[in-house]
Amino acid sequence: MNQLSSASNAPVLGAIFMLGAGLTFAITNILTPIITYGMGVPSTATVFWQYVIATAFALPLIARIGFGALRTRHPLWHESRALLSALGVQFFAFGFASGVPVWQMVALSMTGPFFIITGATLFLGERLTVQRLGATVVGFIGAVMVSQVGTEQFTLASVLPVLAAACWGSVSVITKYLSRDEAPESLTLYMLVLITPNHLLIGVVLGIAVAVLPAGALPASLATGFDFVPPTGDALWLVLLLGLVTAAAQYFLSLAYKVADATYLQPFDDLKLPLNTLLGWLVLSQVPAVWFWPGALLILGASTFILWNEQTRTPQRLKVA
Structure with a gap:
């Protein structure tokens, strides 16, 4: 009886956990610009300490996996x-530190599925279908509209969330490759264990670049380098909160994909766009540009179509962040 009850409640629980993940990720996207752009803490240092703290909070999950x-x-x-x-x-946090608004950052980060298609076609030998190509073109048009290319609102920093999406899309392609003979627990654990040392590595490389490159070669928000010293005062408390919320988001995702299918959960994941836009407006007074809404709908529609099309072609695999 209990097992039946648990199975019948799984969709509801999955939706609740996914909404929790979306809300906590939205909070990180509000805290990051406050800490970096507002308080002047270098984005590289902010991210490093964010993941040091998040990893500490994730230790029970790491121990549970083994x-x-x-x-x-x-x-x-x-x-x-x-x-x-x-x-x-790092690209994502640097975008916030450079003053790119939350609504633009999140909408452009949703171009990830189009990079997944490109990577899967080039490196995994998957076939480029008319549906995939059409969805990619539609998503690209939406991204151009959201980034406001050709207007005075467009800056090079507007490209940063697209670079972040390209990185995360590549992660998904590698995950797809590894999932052929690697367990989901292995994929999850390696990410939890390795991501903080890699943030440290990026900080070291940036510090070397600051030391050897001439003044003015790097953007001002990166030119301070990375001294591995945690922020102080109010910034320290916000970074602690940022790390805690980041860990909470990972826990919510883990719970959601444990109890429900990824296809069912995807629409709830897509709610991150209105959630982030609403919080950005309420907390940071960032009002989306007029072209944001049609562009965001094109990106959202194209990525949703890609997911639906992929699910009709192949069996669903466990998604690992």
Whole structure:
């Protein structure tokens, strides 16, 4: 009886957990610009301490999976996956530090499925169908509208969320490759264990770049380098909160995909766009541009179509962030 009850409640629980993940991710997207753009904390340092704290809070999840899941025949692919994931987060945080509004950051980050299609076609030998190509073109048009290319509102920083989406799309392609003979627990554990050291690596490389490059070669928000010293005062408390919320988001995702199918959960994941836009408006007074709404609908519609089309072609696999 209890098992039947649990199975019948799984869709409801999955939706609740997915909404929790969306809300917590939205909070991180509000805290990050406040800490970086508002308080002047370098984005690289912010992200590093964010993931140090998040990893500490995720230790129970790591212990539950067990380090036996680290046995693998593909260590370099796991490292590449973690590095690209960390780069995506760095690009995303740098976009916030550069003043790109939340609504634009989140909408453009949703171009990830189009990079997945490109990577799967080029590197996994998957066939480029008319449906995939058409959805990619529609999504690209939507991204151009949201980024406001050709207007005075467009800056080079507007490209940063697209670079983040390209990194995360590459992560998904590598995950798809590894999932052929790697357990989902192994994929999850490697990401949890490796992502913080990779943020540290990015910080070290940035510090070297600041030391050797001439003044003015790097943007002002990166030119301070990375000294591995945590922020102080109010910024420290906000970074602690940021790390806690990041860990909570990962827990919510883990719980959601444990109890419900990814196809069912996708519409709830797409709610991150209105959630982030609403919070950005309420907390940061960021009002979306007029072309945001039609562009966002094109991106959302194209990515949803891609998911539906892929689900009709192949069996569903467990999604691992």
